């Protein structure tokens with residue numbers, strides 16, 4: 153079949169798929185396919201063979217059975233906000249868009265959970281739960297747009313992860329359709345499921361093990377109150393130390409975010425949040441809970457921040473001011489987008505104590521490359537988002553930005569961290585996986601994949617690099633005279 | 644505290660066992676020997692591999708060798724005002740942290756504090772060929788590669804030998820108060836669910852006989868405010884929660900099959916729940932039943948839950964809830980990849996694993 157031309161294959165497969173999915177939901181013309189050629193990592197674009205938009209789990213099963221039989225690759229897509237190219241199509245494959253499966257199946261206040269389809273937007277769950285005094289805790293900044301299926305596939309985080317956990321900590325069950333078209337449920341109606349914890353394995357698996365077709369999420373009581381403090385520092389190191397001091401004081405903030413000067417200025421120009429534009433760094437520290445608790449904690453936080461050397465600490469006087477403090481942080485990415493034609497968002501996580509060193513090195517890479525870098529940082533859990541500013545129209549700048557990004561990620565690994573805290577590996581960080589994992593671990597990942605997807609049809613080429621690729625990549629990265637995988641020459 | 648690195652000796656033993664296709668029975672302190680299906684095999688002693696490797700309170704992470712005693716860890720954390728939020732039970736014995744993670748069991752705090760899998764950030768393990776692999780790490784967020792370490796939590800050692808684990812720790816609450824309310828099971832369940840839906844600083848909720856026990860944890864003002872609001876007949880004391888956690892209450896002394904039911908918390912009493920302790924605000928139920936095992940399991944499965952024959956099984960009744968065909972195939976597939984010779988705790992969970 154591979155010998156046929158793409159248009160011929162496209163027509164043949166579309167014909168088969170239209171038997172199982174309503175005709176108009178199998179897209180095959182160039183104009184229809186174009187909107188699906190990239191996700192949030194827009195530097196990479198591929199036109200898929202077909203786009204299929206199933207309307208039910210049964211249709212998904214039928215599509216997967218056909219793709220399995222014909223050995224056609226399948227790439228799942230939620231809202232396409234992913235930042236690592238995870239939903240980048242395969243040119244010989246079907247892009248399976250899940251946006252039509254957008255129903256909230258049940259809000260169950262007694263059991264504090266909601267059962268939803270994968271195409272439901274993250275924020276829509278909290279909106280539906282609000283009348284019951286409940287909400288869904290993980291809140292990626294993209295929450296108005298991204299889908300819960302995409303959140304499960306990426307194990308998405310948000311600004312409230314330190315206290316409330318990641319997606320994996322807020323799920324009760326998922327239904328998965330395998331590439332063979334079979335359904336399984338991982339997890340259960342209680343707090344755990346029978347057998348191995350497949351729920352943990354599926355969460356964050358980037359569409360490589362199956363299609364998530366139904367999700368039961370945990371709902372939490374909406375805190376009585378939240379209060380945020382904004383602290384300004386004259387050095388990034390001091391701000392980093394303040395984070396450690398707050399934790400040492402036994403406070404577990406609901407959110408603890410840091411921005412450096414370039415990020416502060418960009419955000420301030422954009423949303424006028426009232427940030428001090430002469431500070432080297434600001435910290436936003438939010439506490440939530442019962443009324444009394446919040447009053448007690450915010451006073452403690454304020455004192456800690458001052459003791460740790462903050463030049464200024466402001467606490468929001470009401471919800472409007474609180475929203476304004478957060479507006480700058482939440483709009484940090486688009487704000488940076490205004491001051492540069494393009495930016496490249498990194499996602500490394502480090503042990504917090506290495507923050508000063510890592511920020512110093514990033515500044516050095518920035519000077520050396522001539523590319524500006526703005527840092528936005530989930531400081532509480534050590535998750536860095538350096539934004540590398542570049543102009544794709546200047547020849548070579550994208551490559552330069554990618555090089556700087558690659559160096560930052562390798563630095564994260566070197567200090568004991570990881571190349572991705574919440575955005576996933578996708579296609580983007582596939583090379584850096586070689587820096588993070590030795591061959592045996594990578595092989596184990598491939599082995600796990602094979603248990604679910606023998607022919608490698610689900611999201612091929614993403615998330616886990618082949619050992620060959622690492623051998624080649626390693627050869628280009630000679631560190632201190634050492635080849636990273638010298639014993640891999642046989643591949 | 645004892646600290647000893649026996650990783651090399653343990654690795655060598657697994658490699659030899661793999662070469663000779665000799666089954667191993669992974670043992671910490673054997674405090675949970677009763678749990679799971681019986682497995683024979685040469686003991687692989689993890690208790691000798693002990694000690695804290697790294698602990699930095701402000702990073703909220705502790706990394707310890709598998710044989711480290713839970714009590715030692717808890718003591719060390721308490722010195723810095725921190726805790727293991729999943730309250731691992733040790734059932735009277737002296738449990739190791741490796742065993743606590745491998746069994747995946749959580750104590751009374753679990754619905755609020757998380758299970759071992761929620762707090763496990765990374766692990767070093769030996770697979771069934773004796774290869775040392777490291778997954779996850781010591782940072783709070785890490786989505787590089789599949790989340791293998793969390794899958795090891797609760798796998799009862801059948802996928803790999805945990806050598807060391809990195810665990811997210813949390814600040815211990817400034818104040819804890821226990822309340823007792825006298826009421827029957829149905830009202831208690833209702834009350835627990837009502838409280839679980841409110842922003843109350845609840846950290847445990849359990850009903851036994853005619854009493855509802857509640858624990859509040861947090862800062863002084865919030866605990867006091869909720870204590871007043873809930874009312875109750877006074878304190879239960881910390882001992883109660885310890886006894887519940889370790890099954891030291893009289894309820895658990897019976898030498899009859901004890902079932903653990905995991906299901907949607909608000910479900911009213913099932914027909915097969917003949918004698919029951921309702922923990923986790925309804926989500927975990929300890930049950931003695933007159934129903935046949937299959938009948939009980941049917942009833943539980945119908946409502947999306949599962950049932951484990953926790954203690955005093957009869958060697959015939961499956962201990963863990965039977966899997967459907969597709970899940971079973973995936974389980975067997977994973978077992979083969981992690982442990983191709985089937986030497987790690989063979990059969991401890993399911994006959995085929």
Ligand SMILES: Cc1cc2nc3c(=O)[nH]c(=O)nc-3n(C[C@H](O)[C@H](O)[C@H](O)COP(=O)(O)OP(=O)(O)OC[C@H]3O[C@@H](n4cnc5c(N)ncnc54)[C@H](O)[C@@H]3O)c2cc1C
Pocket residue numbers: 191192227228229230231232233234235237238239250270291292293294297298299300301302303304305306307308309310311358359360362363364365485486574575611
């Ligand atoms: C401005 C902005 C801010 C962001 N902020 C955050 C943040 O704070 N925290 C964070 O974690 N992320 C953030 N992201 C990244 C992104 O929003 C998340 O990764 C999100 O989870 C992706 O959801 P999606 O529906 O857009 O998925 P997509 O981008 O469509 O897909 C993402 C991956 O999931 C797979 N997938 C999607 N649906 C399914 C399914 N049903 N079954 C199986 N696989 C599936 C895809 O194949 C792909 O690999 C941000 C992105 C943007 C653009």
